[in-house]
Amino acid sequence: MLERVEARLAGFLAGERREWAELNPDAVELVDCVAHMVASGGKRLRPSFCIAAYLAAGGDPASDQAVDAAAALELLHTSALLHDDVFDASELRRNEPTAHMRHATLHTDRGWHGEARRYGESVAILAGNLGLVYAQRLMDGSSPHARRVWGELCTELMVGQFLDVRAAARFQPDVPLARWIALFKSGRYTVSRPLALGAALAGGSPRLLAAFEEYGLAVGEAFQLRDDLLDAFGSAEVTGKPARLDFKQHKMTLLMSFALSDEPEVRALVGDDLPGTDPDELHALLIRTGIRDRVEAVIAERLKVADEAVSTALPPAWAAQLHAMAQAAVYREK
Amino acid sequence: MLERVEARLAGFLAGERREWAELNPDAVELVDCVAHMVASGGKRLRPSFCIAAYLAAGGDPASDQAVDAAAALELLHTSALLHDDVFDASELRRNEPTAHMRHATLHTDRGWHGEARRYGESVAILAGNLGLVYAQRLMDGSSPHARRVWGELCTELMVGQFLDVRAAARFQPDVPLARWIALFKSGRYTVSRPLALGAALAGGSPRLLAAFEEYGLAVGEAFQLRDDLLDAFGSAEVTGKPARLDFKQHKMTLLMSFALSDEPEVRALVGDDLPGTDPDELHALLIRTGIRDRVEAVIAERLKVADEAVSTALPPAWAAQLHAMAQAAVYREK
Numbered sequence: 001m002l003e004r005v006e007a008r009l010a011g012f013l014a015g016e017r018r019e020w021a022e023l024n025p026d027a028v029e030l031v032d033c034v035a036h037m038v039a040s041g042g043k044r045l046r047p048s049f050c051i052a053a054y055l056a057a058g059g060d061p062a063s064d065q066a067v068d069a070a071a072a073l074e075l076l077h078t079s080a081l082l083h084d085d086v087f088d089a090s091e092l093r094r095n096e097p098t099a100h101m102r103h104a105t106l107h108t109d110r111g112w113h114g115e116a117r118r119y120g121e122s123v124a125i126l127a128g129n130l131g132l133v134y135a136q137r138l139m140d141g142s143s144p145h146a147r148r149v150w151g152e153l154c155t156e157l158m159v160g161q162f163l164d165v166r167a168a169a170r171f172q173p174d175v176p177l178a179r180w181i182a183l184f185k186s187g188r189y190t191v192s193r194p195l196a197l198g199a200a201l202a203g204g205s206p207r208l209l210a211a212f213e214e215y216g217l218a219v220g221e222a223f224q225l226r227d228d229l230l231d232a233f234g235s236a237e238v239t240g241k242p243a244r245l246d247f248k249q250h251k252m253t254l255l256m257s258f259a260l261s262d263e264p265e266v267r268a269l270v271g272d273d274l275p276g277t278d279p280d281e282l283h284a285l286l287i288r289t290g291i292r293d294r295v296e297a298v299i300a301e302r303l304k305v306a307d308e309a310v311s312t313a314l315p316p317a318w319a320a321q322l323h324a325m326a327q328a329a330v331y332r333e334k
Numbered sequence: 335m336l337e338r339v340e341a342r343l344a345g346f347l348a349g350e351r352r353e354w355a356e357l358n359p360d361a362v363e364l365v366d367c368v369a370h371m372v373a374s375g376g377k378r379l380r381p382s383f384c385i386a387a388y389l390a391a392g393g394d395p396a397s398d399q400a401v402d403a404a405a406a407l408e409l410l411h412t413s414a415l416l417h418d419d420v421f422d423a424s425e426l427r428r429n430e431p432t433a434h435m436r437h438a439t440l441h442t443d444r445g446w447h448g449e450a451r452r453y454g455e456s457v458a459i460l461a462g463n464l465g466l467v468y469a470q471r472l473m474d475g476s477s478p479h480a481r482r483v484w485g486e487l488c489t490e491l492m493v494g495q496f497l498d499v500r501a502a503a504r505f506q507p508d509v510p511l512a513r514w515i516a517l518f519k520s521g522r523y524t525v526s527r528p529l530a531l532g533a534a535l536a537g538g539s540p541r542l543l544a545a546f547e548e549y550g551l552a553v554g555e556a557f558q559l560r561d562d563l564l565d566a567f568g569s570a571e572v573t574g575k576p577a578r579l580d581f582k583q584h585k586m587t588l589l590m591s592f593a594l595s596d597e598p599e600v601r602a603l604v605g606d607d608l609p610g611t612d613p614d615e616l617h618a619l620l621i622r623t624g625i626r627d628r629v630e631a632v633i634a635e636r637l638k639v640a641d642e643a644v645s646t647a648l649p650p651a652w653a654a655q656l657h658a659m660a661q662a663a664v665y666r667e668k
Binding site: 016020024026027029030083086087089110113114118119121122123125126127129132133134136137144147148151154159161162163165169180 | 452455482497502
């Protein structure tokens with residue numbers, strides 16, 4: 001089914017490209033901006049969770065509804081990444097210049113009028129909007145229940161991103177808020193809502209939905225913690241993103257939130273000024289004070305919670321499959 | 335029915351506000367940003383065209399589907415305005431600071447971290463995204479046919495905005511392209527697609543749909559020409575927007591496109607550098623060369639086409655109603 005998701009994504013975008021090439025060839029640049037991000041090697045986590053839940057809940061593998069919904073999740077994610085890179089002023093994504101950087105460069109190279117930064121960012125925002133609209137169109141054939149789950153998922157994504165941007169600007173160590181944002185922005189969006197969407201399409205039982213919810217929130221939090229650790233300790237060559245971007249963007253990540261509230265030494269170093277803090281010093285301190293290890297322990301504990309949630313609600317083969325998926329999501333290198 | 339549209343908009347947003355206030359009070363800022371734009375005195379053109387078409391095509395006035403779809407159109411428009419103001423770096427909308435300006439000021443006043451401009455723009459973009467998601471959710475109860483029309487409308491809006499941003503940056507006098515953009519960005523989006531949506535919900539005949547399409551494209555083009563004239567010759571106090579913003583943003587409007595391709599004197603004044611052109615001189619020249627009058631003649635001619643299209647397809651009372659709506663849209667002062 002995941003192969004059919006890829007074919008659906010490629011086919012849908014190729015169809016749009018063809019239609020716009022006939023109507024107005026300039027428009028193809030925007031479609032291509034979406035297609036480029038879709039084709040740039042995402043992990044397809046959200047489609048995988050959606051399809052797994054659909055099949056585990058007894059959904060018909062021959063049906064196209066779950067394939068379309070999984071493709072919609074990937075397009076929604078594409079949209080979120082295009083926008084996020086603008087909000088974060090990120091220059092690299094998956095080892096390539098980000099969309100807004102590419103289009104700002106095009107603007108300069110072509111000697112066009114106005115501000116190159118604004119042009120690049122406008123194109124990336126509009127490409128994200130187009131991705132969101134495409135995602136929506138792929139959901140048109142879904143059941144009312146699945147579309148309701150989808151609407152909640154999209155709403156939570158936008159609010160979660162806002163809270164993230166707001167917390168980064170405000171920058172106060174606040175563990176409950178950082179957890180809450182991780183829960184909404186990553187936990188629900190990446191794991192539990194895609195599972196709920198798949199289960200809704202298959203008509204899963206309330207007991208199954210509750211188990212997916214518990215599993216999803218636990219894996220989602222662990223996933224976000226891994227994200228923070230990769231940013232802080234990973235290598236840019238492997239992740240495809242600049243190292244320590246969260247530090248540079250003074251993001252109030254779960255990791256920083258733990259560190260600032262639990263370690264007086266970290267608080268003393270950062271003070272009121274994360275942007276002015278030496279990243280190398282901070283990096284060394286997070287290791288020396290054991291924050292890194294403590295976060296690894298939380299990840300392992302969350303995985304255990306996730307395993308228990310599905311082991312009682314699912315047949316052993318599907319529980320094992322979801323265990324493997326959680327492991328892969330949480331112990332990834334990029 | 336338009337009163338029920340207002341009640342639906344207010345009720346939906348109040349419900350979201352209440353839910354988020356319980357979940358996370360900070361999130362309310364984003365909902366309020368959408369609600370503020372919705373409540374700031376829009377003309378409700380798109381809901382009006384949608385409801386008119388629905389009733390003219392024999393739709394049941396007691397049904398909520400058309401009310402929801404009309405409310406969705408207004409939320410989509412809210413979303414587009416929030417984004418447009420960022421793309422255009424507009425400082426005023428409806429006589430108030432734009433959303434991105436307000437939130438940039440909040441950022442500065444609160445002494446927050448990072449760049450105030452980026453923060454304000456990120457909040458406005460996310461509020462626009464939330465408006466789009468809300469619009470989508472209001473369409474969930476519509477028929478598959480209506481949802482297909484909606485999906486096309488949203489796609490055309492995003493592509494139209496991209497072509498607009500691109501043409502402003504490229505800035506070459508190109509009448510066919512400027513017409514095409516006006517057609518997609520305003521004509522279809524403001525008039526013919528809302529009409530098609532209303533007619534689809536009522537199950538209108540193909541003959542009626544064709545008449546709405548012809549009327550919509552003609553009124554839409556006239557509407558866009560009026561927009562350009564108001565920008566060039568209107569007063570900021572009446573329109574609520576800074577005067578001659580299109581000049582300052584070197585937008586390749588229909589008006590500028592006509593002027594540059596038809597009048598050697600305008601071409602000589604502007605040369606390759608609209609941003610460097612004196613707005614007062616340009617303004618005087620557009621009047622002296624008769625461009626302004628010529629555009630008024632095109633508007634009158636488009637209105638005639640629109641009237642003819644509906645007068646043969648609709649009962650006289652509805653033809654008169656659509657005539658009055660076209661007049662109001664096209665001979666407006668703001």
